[in-house]
Amino acid sequence: MGVLSTSPTNMDHCIELCIKCARACEECLTACLQEPDAQARVHCIQKLIDCSKICLQLVSFLSRNSEFSKQYCQVCADICEACATHCEKFQDAHCQECAKICRECAEACRNMA
Numbered sequence: 001m002g003v004l005s006t007s008p009t010n011m012d013h014c015i016e017l018c019i020k021c022a023r024a025c026e027e028c029l030t031a032c033l034q035e036p037d038a039q040a041r042v043h044c045i046q047k048l049i050d051c052s053k054i055c056l057q058l059v060s061f062l063s064r065n066s067e068f069s070k071q072y073c074q075v076c077a078d079i080c081e082a083c084a085t086h087c088e089k090f091q092d093a094h095c096q097e098c099a100k101i102c103r104e105c106a107e108a109c110r111n112m113a
Helices: 010-034 038-063 069-087 093-112
Strands: none
Touching: 010 038, 010 069, 010 093, 038 069, 038 093, 069 093
16 A cells, blocks of 8 residues: 555565665674674675665655666665675574565565566
8 A cells, every 4th residue: 555545566565674674684684794694795785785775765766656666676686695695604593584685675576576
């Protein structure tokens, strides 16, 4: 359900998951920076930043029904998948949960693309 409408849509579901994913990535990023092996997580941290940024950008595109939304959805799905793959390399709970959320977001984005 959009802010200005009353019936939920696939777009609303995608927006909600993008917001959740961006938040999870920011939280995971903060936790990764505090891990003793933070230097070994550089690529993962870069993916977390990319994922958070693209998710929030996609929320903007979807909310205003941009003509480029479908392309952004595909790019977002690809970045979410890459982020999940990097997070899954680390066994701590924050990375594992973030990977799960990233994959959920990727699926929602693919359904929009």
